[in-house]
Amino acid sequence: MIPSSMQQEASRLSQSARLDVWEVDLTAIGGERHFFTNQHNEKGQDIVWQGRTYIAYPVTGSGFTFNGRGPANRPELHLSNLFGLLTAMVEDYDGLVGGRVIRRTLYACFLDAVNFYQGNPEADPEQEQVQHYRIEQVVNVTRDSVRVVLSAPTESDGALCPGRIMLADVCAWIYRSEECGYLGPPVADALDRPTQDPAADQCSKTRRACELRHNIDSYGGFLSINKLTQ
Incomplete structure (x- = not known):
């Protein structure tokens, strides 16, 4: 469910900035949890959400839609490969297969107070939309970027x-x-x-x-x- 305050913000003609923050959880395959977002806060610093810092890092997602017709869609995550960071992860953790990606969508008006010069009386850590995915395959690795195909967790539970x-x-x-x-x-x-x-x-x-x-x-x-x- 999308929280009520988030729904109200979405219905306004003039909305706060909408943003995605990403967690790449590799603990199931022997790695660590990594937190990224494509934006900075008001101070030009890394975004803090629910007390956790999301590093400003080039990352975008595509294909994140629910489909009631035909096979499930396969969304993709595109990450920068600055300094070969992702290349090392792909090599160290068997192509990242089995890792998890958690996408959190929220509005800037609900961010932690620390993100703003004057604080934020509207800060509310519950105002988020959360989606969980499994890393299915790394389909492209270049010097500049890495493209990862994701699947819904239900695709791996044997349900037909x-x-x-x-x-x-x-x-x-x-x-x-x-x-x-x-x-x-x-x-x-x-x-x-x-x-x-x-x-x-x-x-x-x-x-x-x-x-x-x-x-x-x-x-x-x-x-x-x-x-x-x-």
Whole structure:
């Protein structure tokens, strides 16, 4: 679930900066935990979140969407290979396979007070969206960067079908939850009528609702199920 204050921030027309902080946990394969982010705080220093320092380091992610159709998507993490840091990790820990990546998405307005010159009365360590992934494969290592393919933990548990009821025309996700992933402004009410009122902002649980929000990749229904009943 996305915390309530984070949802309220997402619904504002003028939002605080949204950022990702990353944890690469190699303890399961004999390594250490590493904490990165692509941004600096107000002071131009490393970001502190929940009391932990995330080193400013070139890192980006792509493909982080939930898909209710076909095979699960494989998001990727792109990290700089400054000073050969990642090359050494790949060589020392068998290609990093089996390590974990934790992605935390948050808004700057909730960051720890230490990130700001005047402190931060709105600091709230609970206002984050957390996603867990397993390192599946390192697909490219160059002098400049490393590209890592990730998978959802459920892909490794032997499950052949999702552990929930499979519906074609109804999205199972809770609106603005971690699975839904929508963090934009109000778009429509429960009947898909346009609105900019946060109080009226609801999801009709249909594909149309996702299309209105340009969030169709996260639709929580299984459109292909219809073909099995025709």
